[in-house]
Amino acid sequence: xxxxxxxxxxxxxxxxxxxxxxxxxxxxxxxxxxxxxxxxxxxxxxxxxxxxxxxxxxxxxxxxxxxxxxxxxxxxxxxxxxxxxxxxxxxxxxxxxxxxxxxxxxxxxxxxxxxxxxxxxxxxxxxxxxxxxxxxxxxxxxxxxxxxxxxxxxxx
Numbered sequence: 171x172x173x174x175x176x177x178x179x180x181x182x183x184x185x186x187x188x189x190x191x192x193x194x195x196x197x198x199x200x201x202x203x204x205x206x207x208x209x210x211x212x213x214x215x216x217x218x219x220x221x222x223x224x225x226x227x228x229x230x231x232x233x234x235x236x237x238x239x240x241x242x243x244x245x246x247x248x249x250x251x252x253x254x255x256x257x258x259x260x261x262x263x264x265x266x267x268x269x270x271x272x273x274x275x276x277x278x279x280x281x282x283x284x285x286x287x288x289x290x291x292x293x294x295x296x297x298x299x300x301x302x303x304x305x306x307x308x309x310x311x312x313x314x315x316x317x318x319x320x321x322x323x324x325x326x
Contacts, residue, residue, distance in 0.1 A: 201225070207265035210258040211236040214313075220262045228266045232279065232321040233258040234313060248285040248317045252292040255320040260296070263324055272324040273302045279319040283308040289318055 201224025211234065213219055220230040235243050235251035236258070244250040260270055280289060286306060302322070312319050 205230075205262060205266045207261050209238060209261035209265070211238050211241070220266060222266055226326045228263065228268060228272075228324045228326070230259050230262050230322045230324065232277075232319040233262070234316045234319050236314075243314070243316065248280070248282075248288050249292045251317045252289045252320070253295075255318055256293065256296045259320055259322055263322075266324070268324045268326065270296055271298070272326065273297070273322045274325045275323040276302050276304045277321045278304065278306040279309050279312060279321075280306060281309065281312050281315075281317045285317060 203222045203224065204218040205220035205222055205228065207219065210219055213231065217231055220228055222228050233255045235254035237244060237254060238258070238261075244254050256270075263269055263272065278289060278293070280286060283306075289306075
């Protein structure tokens with residue numbers, strides 16, 4: 171009986187928090203703010219470089235390895251591209267007043283899972299303990315023929 175009561179209480183609290191969050195965001199959509207910086211590639215479609223949710227989370231769009239100064243990929247392979255993608259994400263986070271230490275989750279998209287170890291070697295140079303949670307998936311293709319793309323979520 172006590173277990174059932176705890177489950178029901180937790181469910182009610184979750185429902186109230188969700189309702190509060192949803193009603194807040196529909197009443198005041200100004201909570202959501204776009205993050206932009208010239209130190210990372212501009213969005214090439216109908217999306218933002220990042221969005222500050224107004225709830226303490228910042229969502230950084232997938233970053234291709236485009237050098238914002240040249241508009242091109244760095245020369246080399248997946249390691250150089252990983253470095254550029256993470257440098258772009260870092261610049262966007264800095265525009266939001268955050269850093270890589272605020273990242274709680276990343277998703278790495280690889281054109282070839284055979285590049286995982288090489289990507290991981292560079293990735294480890296950008297993050298420290300406690301490392302963010304991460305997913306790494308192979309995809310059929312990435313925009314512009316990139317070898318890697320990285321997105322992240324950061325917490326204030």
